[in-house]
Amino acid sequence: MKQPEDHHLTDEELIVALVDATDLSDSRRSHLDDCRHCRQVLAAAQAPLDRIGALAERHTPAPSHPVRVDARSSHPAKRIRRRVAAAMAIAAMGLLVVVWTATVGHDPSRLAGESKSGGETEDMVFMAEVGQLIDDPLPDRYRQLIGIDTTDSEDDFMDFIVPTLTAPAPTSSRHTEKGVGPC
Numbered sequence: 001m002k003q004p005e006d007h008h009l010t011d012e013e014l015i016v017a018l019v020d021a022t023d024l025s026d027s028r029r030s031h032l033d034d035c036r037h038c039r040q041v042l043a044a045a046q047a048p049l050d051r052i053g054a055l056a057e058r059h060t061p062a063p064s065h066p067v068r069v070d071a072r073s074s075h076p077a078k079r080i081r082r083r084v085a086a087a088m089a090i091a092a093m094g095l096l097v098v099v100w101t102a103t104v105g106h107d108p109s110r111l112a113g114e115s116k117s118g119g120e121t122e123d124m125v126f127m128a129e130v131g132q133l134i135d136d137p138l139p140d141r142y143r144q145l146i147g148i149d150t151t152d153s154e155d156d157f158m159d160f161i162v163p164t165l166t167a168p169a170p171t172s173s174r175h176t177e178k179g180v181g182p183c
Contacts (some may be wrong), residue, residue, distance in 0.1 A: 009038045018045055 009017065009032060016023050017032055024032065032038050 008035060009041075014038070014042055014045060017042055018049075 009028060013024060013028055021029060021032065
């Protein structure tokens with residue numbers, strides 16, 4: 001929508017003028033040059049930014065040494081080293097692709113993790129082993145290693161690990177001996 005030239009700049013146009021006034025159309029730029037109200041609004045928006053810039057300039061420490069930017073980006077030997085390093089990286093990626101395709105080949109079942117003989121995935125075999133360990137956390141071969149008879153019940157094994165308390169619990173403590181009562 002084209003605005004008549006006698007209307008003031010919109011907020012969007014003021015932001016554009018704040019960043020770069022040359023981005024405004026010629027008619028809007030001439031309005032900004034002629035309109036005292038629009039110049040005041042633009043100056044009011046620019047003032048906090050100028051204050052922030054002045055604070056940053058005042059509180060920024062001076063560089064420890066002068067900074068010089070060369071016209072050339074780097075020494076020719078460095079550019080050659082970069083090209084060689086890039087070529088080596090590309091060659092390594094190519095070698096990786098060749099080795100991977102030779103290993104996997106064109107058999108999509110190897111990508112899915114299926115074995116060719118049983119058809120089960122490695123995850124299923126692993127989960128079956130985990131299920132067996134849940135049912136019997138200490139298999140027979142390990143019980144034989146530690147000398148526990150496999151014919152004993154599970155309760156005997158738990159009694160071996162955590163013995164039951166056979167003596168009565170103590171009724172006195174050092175606090176009651178000193179005359180302090182229980183809580």
